[in-house]
Amino acid sequence: MGLDELPDVVYAPLGTRGVQPLPLKECPRCGNKEIEQLYVVSERKGSREKKDPKLNLQSVAVNEYDINCGKCDYNFTIRCENVYSDFQGKERVITFVHIITEDGRNEGWLGNY
Numbered sequence: 001m002g003l004d005e006l007p008d009v010v011y012a013p014l015g016t017r018g019v020q021p022l023p024l025k026e027c028p029r030c031g032n033k034e035i036e037q038l039y040v041v042s043e044r045k046g047s048r049e050k051k052d053p054k055l056n057l058q059s060v061a062v063n064e065y066d067i068n069c070g071k072c073d074y075n076f077t078i079r080c081e082n083v084y085s086d087f088q089g090k091e092r093v094i095t096f097v098h099i100i101t102e103d104g105r106n107e108g109w110l111g112n113y
Helices: none
Strands: 009-013 019-023 038-045 057-069 075-087 090-100 106-112
Touching: 019 106
Parallel strands: none
Antiparallel strands: 009 019, 009 106, 038 057, 057 075, 075 090, 090 106
C-alpha cells in the first residue's frame, strides 16, 4: 500500500485559460508534502458499476485512500472517482479527485488526472 499509485499533481480547469496543476500528495491541514510522513492507513478499491448508456457512461469505480499525516496527525481521505466512457470505439477514463476531511466532510472536487 502506498501513494505511489497516485500522481503527484491533479489538474483543475481554469475555464478558457487552461489548467492549474495542484499537488495531490500533501496534507490539507498543514501542507506537509514529505511523502515519508504521509501514511496510507487503508485503501478501498471499488468495482466498476454500470451507469447510463444514453450518456456513453459505461461504468464508474471509486477508490479511496485513508491517509494520516505524521507531522500534524491529521487524517484525511483521497477519493478517486474513475469514470469510464466509450468514445469512438475506444475506452476513455477520467478520474475526479476529492479530498474528504477527518470528520467526513467532502471538501469538494480538487481536480482531474
